[in-house]
Amino acid sequence: MPSRVPLRRAEARRWARRLHAVYGLVILGIVTLFVAGEAPAERLVDFEVHYASTPLIREMILLYLTAHIVASIMATVLCARWAASVIRPRWLRRGLRLLIIGFGLNLGVGLPKVAAMIGRWTGHNWDAINAQIFQLCAFACTLFTFLGFTLPMVGGFLERLRSQIRAFRRLGPLWRVLRDAIPGMSASLPVAWWDVELKCQRRVAEIQDGRLALRPFRSQALAVAAAAQAEAMKLAADLAEARVEAIVLADALARKAAGDELPLLDDTSAPCPASTGRL
Incomplete structure (x- = not known):
């Protein structure tokens, strides 16, 4: 079993390098398509739907939405696998479970935009799907992701503090x-x-x-x-x-x-607590 640990680490590093390379190319492609295309109007809410049929900008939108959806799926699966194998610390397991929800809700951010774009291409108006589901999922995704990242730190700190207070009182x-x-x-x-x-x-x-x-x-x-x-x-x-x-x-x-003092002997064999737990 110990011999497999270096293999898993090496495999994880290979996967990390591959992902870095792929998403590096994605970022380069997004920048290139945006510079080559034309998007004169600033659309903060419905950018994807507004430019769904604009050459080059359309491809850029599909590229970053695809990268976003794939990243959300991978992050959800990785957090689910990690949470299934983690027993302690318990705050880390709870944080991972919240991250599963948060990253899963990321799909509700990207998929409605894709659906609204497909609606524009097929002559349908599915903008309401993007407007309603996107806003709800974006808020929930941000909330659960924030809690998932902060809960292990805050919970771990509070648990250590409680343990120190208990030891101090004992x-x-x-x-x-x-x-x-x-x-x-x-x-x-x-x-x-x-x-x-x-x-x-x-x-x-x-x-x-x-x-x-x-x-x-x-x-x-x-x-x-x-x-x-x-x-x-x-x-x-x-x-x-x-x-x-x-x-x-x-x-x-x-x-x-x-006042009954004994002869001073070497008592190295006597118990000597070395921690607050033993004391």
Whole structure:
């Protein structure tokens, strides 16, 4: 399976180069046809229908509408395939689903124009199709595409912020206990109220400083006994580590309050939380 990943990447690069070449030629063709044709009147709403029978301008319109419709189909299919394979992050999957709708609605922008042009060629008046469906689909397409691109960024940011706030609050009880026991542990420098990430990082650092200050009161024998008990209870590794650390810290705080200092030993085997999740 890993050997197929470079092949897929190489294939994707080949497809990208082909698309760049094709659409580069399309852009060149659009510019060439527009310069060679005559479109003296500025038509902001019904340009395609108004010049449906004008030589060269007609071909230019068909060229860019075809490129637009093909691009909409390809983008819809790619987003659908990607959304089907994405599980996490969930905001990316939701954004892709909105992009599927947005790019799909792009067909409602191009196809009514083609229908109105065909109506002009066959002697029918299908301008209402272009006027009504185009305006509705253009608005909806813009809305869903905008939401599809912005939702993963905004949603991901809000989810990270919520996780940081939750971690900051969960660290509160341990931080306050250590702060009361070791007054010099807390830094006096203020942190902006909105910088939750920095506040969380500083709280973790201060808790680690508090743990270091309690080293003379930590019992290695108690840590070993607590680890054996956690193993007997068949706890998960993270939960067992947290349980052992809680027991050792509670005992160290009690010893410090009583002034019962132990000989300073190497406690490198004792649990040392390295993240807010473990703390």
